Amino acid sequence: MKWTTISIVTLVMLVLLWSTSSMAQNPSRAELLASSCFVCHGQGAKGALKIPPLNDLKVSDIKESMIGFKSGEERSTIMGIIAKEYSREDIILLAEYLAALPD
Amino acid sequence: MTLQRRHFIQTLGATGILAAIGNPIGLSLSQAASGARIIVVGGGFGGTICAKYIRKFSPAASVTLIEPKTTFFSCPGSNSVIAGLHPIKYIRHSYDKLGAEYGISIIHDMVSSIDGSNNKITLKSGGQHSYDYLVLSPGIDFRETAIEAYNPEDETFPHAWKAGDQTRLLRDQIRSMTDGDTVIIAPPARPFRAPPAPYERASLIAHYLQENKPRSKIIILDGNGDFSKQDLFTQGWEKLYPGMIEWIGIKDHGGITAVHGANREVMTASGNHFTGQVVNIIPPQKAGLIATQTGLADDSGWCPVKPDSFESTVQKNIYVIGDSCQAGDMTKTGHAANSQGKVCAAAIVAAITGRPIMDVTYNMSIYSLLSPKYAISLSENYQLTGGRISKVSSDSSALKAKKKTRRKEAQYAAGWYKSITDDMFK
Numbered sequence A: 001m002k003w004t005t006i007s008i009v010t011l012v013m014l015v016l017l018w019s020t021s022s023m024a025q026n027p028s029r030a031e032l033l034a035s036s037c038f039v040c041h042g043q044g045a046k047g048a049l050k051i052p053p054l055n056d057l058k059v060s061d062i063k064e065s066m067i068g069f070k071s072g073e074e075r076s077t078i079m080g081i082i083a084k085e086y087s088r089e090d091i092i093l094l095a096e097y098l099a100a101l102p103d
Numbered sequence B: 001m002t003l004q005r006r007h008f009i010q011t012l013g014a015t016g017i018l019a020a021i022g023n024p025i026g027l028s029l030s031q032a033a034s035g036a037r038i039i040v041v042g043g044g045f046g047g048t049i050c051a052k053y054i055r056k057f058s059p060a061a062s063v064t065l066i067e068p069k070t071t072f073f074s075c076p077g078s079n080s081v082i083a084g085l086h087p088i089k090y091i092r093h094s095y096d097k098l099g100a101e102y103g104i105s106i107i108h109d110m111v112s113s114i115d116g117s118n119n120k121i122t123l124k125s126g127g128q129h130s131y132d133y134l135v136l137s138p139g140i141d142f143r144e145t146a147i148e149a150y151n152p153e154d155e156t157f158p159h160a161w162k163a164g165d166q167t168r169l170l171r172d173q174i175r176s177m178t179d180g181d182t183v184i185i186a187p188p189a190r191p192f193r194a195p196p197a198p199y200e201r202a203s204l205i206a207h208y209l210q211e212n213k214p215r216s217k218i219i220i221l222d223g224n225g226d227f228s229k230q231d232l233f234t235q236g237w238e239k240l241y242p243g244m245i246e247w248i249g250i251k252d253h254g255g256i257t258a259v260h261g262a263n264r265e266v267m268t269a270s271g272n273h274f275t276g277q278v279v280n281i282i283p284p285q286k287a288g289l290i291a292t293q294t295g296l297a298d299d300s301g302w303c304p305v306k307p308d309s310f311e312s313t314v315q316k317n318i319y320v321i322g323d324s325c326q327a328g329d330m331t332k333t334g335h336a337a338n339s340q341g342k343v344c345a346a347a348i349v350a351a352i353t354g355r356p357i358m359d360v361t362y363n364m365s366i367y368s369l370l371s372p373k374y375a376i377s378l379s380e381n382y383q384l385t386g387g388r389i390s391k392v393s394s395d396s397s398a399l400k401a402k403k404k405t406r407r408k409e410a411q412y413a414a415g416w417y418k419s420i421t422d423d424m425f426k
């Protein structure tokens, strides 16, 4: 009796442990990455004075701009260096998160 | 069976078990975090951000922010105030929204001691509070200097390296100069808070003098042999204020040895005497007093931390961010403190919910105004490599950039200031 309950508990625990590993982490990677853009682009990326908003752009616009800044093809004062270390995956996460922010 | 389960629960702890059993009864992980008590000490560039983002990432966490001042005066922007470009209210910010909209309990008091082994802090007013996680972002304090007869509290030689009354003091001294008078600015040896800021200050004071006291001069008695964005500053000074700013590196004066208050005189190891009607000595710095007093700093005067979470390497469950911490290659700026605040917030939420810490790239960008319409920037990226935060790339404004670009950067600098202070207070 004792051994069966222990093994059932263990089994349940293992299943549940496995299921949590697929649960979303708080904050999501996208949320944490995007929070670093707010320092210049404003709360909710709504823009600040002459720094442009990002929340009104399309996913593809943000993605293209970031890739362009990174390669130097899109001219900039500061985004060239800011975009430099982001991987393609992170750029996609950022673009999807920022474009979905409310206007 | 009940026994075994209870034992299991005890071993894992309440939040651990919730993380382990997932979400069978509709409890969210952030609700699991509601038990966690987080105290943040210092409502400046690091502290406000860490407090606010813990609440954003984990809405049920209980967060208390302790800060003695009821309104915050930011150092960024203060050089513009000193030069009369903005009224002091430009750099003044209220804590009201942080409390009302983000549900942070704000206590306006000073933390006078920390008992790290019993997870308790004591306030200056006498009250005690317990924490599960403690975040310190107390900024800087001044080191003893070898300068004879100098004391940072002496209003004859304002530092204006903490904003507020000191900002007003330096501004008023500049205002009461007569044409032809000299200003001395003396930055300490690095590392210090905001390495480009002494040179931004010299530029903006020069802008004021050019318009109001055009025969006046500025002498920079530097504690270093070179300085941040030196080529860009020097180029700008030649263009904007020819002949007005004289920079003297440490090799050429040997360091300040003594001051003489009565005639605002500065003596150097080279045997020279410099007299200025305004003498702005920026004292050498170390971690905020509460951090050093708690034993969190090492011989360097700054606090070593784990590079992925900012948890102190000396004391478990105490995190140190902002100017006070030793964050590898990261430059001590408000923007760096902001990035650290967010990564630390995410790391604390990860610790509460039993999740791994995320590995991200940090950025620190700092704008410096040379005039209201002329700015330059420096931007650095950092990543965790070999167990430390390393600078992996950096760039500054182009030396060849056109006037139009400098003007654009001045507008972006104003946008940055609005955004970073909204991030802290709105």
Ligand SMILES: Cc1cc2nc3c(=O)[nH]c(=O)nc-3n(C[C@H](O)[C@H](O)[C@H](O)COP(=O)(O)OP(=O)(O)OC[C@H]3O[C@@H](n4cnc5c(N)ncnc54)[C@H](O)[C@@H]3O)c2cc1C
Binding pocket: B041, B042, B043, B044, B045, B046, B047, B066, B067, B068, B069, B072, B074, B075, B076, B077, B078, B079, B109, B110, B111, B112, B137, B138, B139, B140, B160, B161, B162, B193, B194, B197, B288, B289, B290, B321, B322, B323, B324, B332, B333, B334, B335, B336, B337, B365, B366, B367
């Ligand atoms: C002239 C000047 C210009 C600057 N310009 C820029 C710029 O353009 N861009 C930029 O990014 N950075 C700039 N900086 C740097 C920036 O101000 C600092 O890097 C930043 O403030 C560091 O943040 P912090 O949270 O570590 O400290 P702070 O912002 O100083 O906050 C510390 C807070 O802790 C509180 N505190 C201290 N001890 C206790 C205690 N025991 N109990 C409770 N509260 C306590 C203090 O009252 C204070 O409010 C500038 C600095 C100067 C001096």
